[in-house]
Amino acid sequence: MDEDLDGLTRDELLGVARQLRQAIRAHRDQTGHGLCWHHPDMWALLPDKVDPQIAVPPWPKFLxxxxxxxxxLDSQRPDAPVHDREFGE
Known part of the structure; x- marks a missing residue:
């Protein structure tokens, strides 16, 4: 599945690693309402381009x-500051 990496030079591999790290950091650094969003940007870095077939739960189950x-988040990060803003503010 990752045979595309086999032919890359060291510098090209470092470039791929940097892109992946940046995408992971961008995802990690989401805060506030950004935590709840669908993030396909990271998937776009994969060489195998597919249209992810996501399934969305009905509203009550989703909520x-x-x-x-x-x-x-309350149990894993009880010390996290509160982002007391409405979506879009």
């Missing part, structure tokens, strides 16, 4: 998942 995610 319960959002609540669980937010609760997990």
């Amino acid at each position: 319960r998942g959002c609540v669980k995610y937010r609760e997990s």
